[in-house]
Amino acid sequence: MKIAEFGVESWLNEWEKSAKYDISQSTISSMTINELFADNNDDYQTFLKDLGQSKMNYGWIEGSPKFKEQVCELYDNVQPTQVLQTNGATGANYLALYSLIEPGDHVISEYPSYQQLYDIPKSLGAKIDFWNINEADNWYPNINELKQLIRPNTKLICLNNANNPTGTLLDHEFLQKVVEIARSVGAYVLVDEVYLPLDDTDSFTSIVDLYEKGISTNSLSKSYSFPGIRIGWVVANEELSDNFRKYRDYTMICGGVFNDLLATYILQHRNQVWNRNRKIVLNNLQILKKWVDQEPRVSCVFPQAVSTSCIKLDIPISTEEFCLRLLKQTGVLLVPGERFDLPGHARLGYCTDEDTLKIGLAKLSEFLRQYD
Template sequence: MNPFEASRLVFKRMPLEDWFDRYQFEVDYDIGESGMKFFSLGELDINLSDVELRYGYHIGQPELRRLLAEQYEGMSAENVAVTTGASESNFCIIAHLVGTEDHIIVEHPTYPSLYEVPRSLGRDLSLLRLEWDEHFKPNMMKLREMVKPNTRLITLTHPNNPTGSQISEEVLHEAIGIAEENDLYLMVDETYRDLTFEDPPPPAATLSKKAISLSSMSKVWGVPGIRIGWVVADTPIIEAVRAVREQITICNSSLGEAIAIEILKRKDELLKRMRKQQLANYKIVKDWMDNQDWLEWREPEGGITGAPRFKKGGPTREFCELLVKKYKTFVVPGYGLEMDDYFRLGYGGDQEELIEGLEMLKRALKEHLG
């Protein structure tokens, strides 16, 4: 028997990441990325010459855990586990909480690994679909009905990637209520929480021992290359993350941790700059969307992505391929997010590149739709 036969593979590639891997370095204009403009080490003016290149604390450098905990009212460093991106936190939580006989509910759309991990592991997975007609907000009545006796985990992502939708504090409390009543966990991916247009609800983990907050340095802080993410939760969950991650990566990159510490020490100054850039870029994208006739979207309420679709309907894959190959402009086709009739626009990047990329988008739309 061939263990590499597609049907026998335990882990298959995620179409979203396949698309990135194929095109992200081949284009002139990237208006599909889900993070703020990338920093270089030089721009951040961080000196790493004293960093020891040794193994680190398995659950994160103490100062980094302390700096992160400061952002979560009532939480201490004991409630924080630092991992190799939010991706590893997500893997650890699902691997630990959702056993072979257990059920998990994942809000959809979202960053695909949130549902691909349980799918790969063969877990009983239900998707809580966000609908255009509900402005891509999770329907709590529907969620309540989806819970089974063996449901162990529910995950939500807000601000949502790719739609940019946000949940209210009331909805978050309701979701936590469902978790508490059913003795299960709620994990909220809050990667974009620092970039909402209005004040966001409190981080989920600060509201209940049954709630887990997931986040990352990758998006808001423009440093996905340092591969630092974290989870904030009750201490038994943190201990579980340590057990799982010791079997994958052991600890974080000492360089990544050192850079994250320097960024968080300058958090207020950098965040002000990021918000200014986000709002200025959003205005450009919104004006562009308001002045064309091919696409429609639900206006984002936060984050740095949005999900337009053709007004006339239909899948976007062919169009995105035309855009990337002929116009050297990168967006994410909906098939990579299991929402074929949409594509993801990302507006956190360089402003000139965004303006040029939108011009290319217009030319490609004219060619594709007339």
């Protein structure tokens, strides 16, 4: 099996630890365990007691009952048997794709988006058609193009909602149209849903709440600010979930006893986490908008209060070369658009701490002045 290099991950693996001002990430400023428990000391003592009494065996293979119950609360009508714990959303995406795709299958993938969603099916021998997002249409794809791409044998449609790197959220009405097209040929719809619009969480609709053949993947890495515990999940109908179980045994055993305990607590206190993160997102988004308004060499279709954004750079060199020079000369890290097949653009993670964002943007502007 051959597979392309994972563009964004290989870039970050090589450069993120050398950055002084990292404004490349799509996580909302990561939390510490102390911060999570800061206002709940009694909970912290109870958590430590439970942890201290827990045997460090494999624990609950698919995720504990308490974890599954908390995940179910994120959806309208999901049962615990439909939830499988995974190693982040990357593990959830891989599990779904590995379980479903066979050589010769036809897959339609939103493009550009998270690279897993098209290069894994391609590596498994599927025929991939790209459903392009359009900057002129606020990074939305055209529903008529999906109608042209769909085939009687289409196996799967892959979406990233909200999109990485643009932050564009596909709304309920648009997703309904996708479901109608998928249902017409019996295709599955896989949606990576790690980015939640924190200005209005009710505006988000999960694919499993819309479609009987919808597959939702998610994790605690982005909107929950805990990428370090590597806990995600996949939710699908009962038949699919049973199929996923078989393949899951070949890819992972468990998420770990400690990780499951902490993940359950985070989900139980998700409103506390979201309130904290909402302040960061809305505050930093205003900083980003003000900066873009004042920076003549940058434009942006702004995200809907999700933690990733995609800026367009008016520069005479490739964004890959630009971002590398920027890092080495100023310590500011972006992800060049080439890593998402979007040359001329860059992913700017504006949901870091405020000081890092402000300094990073100031240094980025200063660096851009050489092209005036």
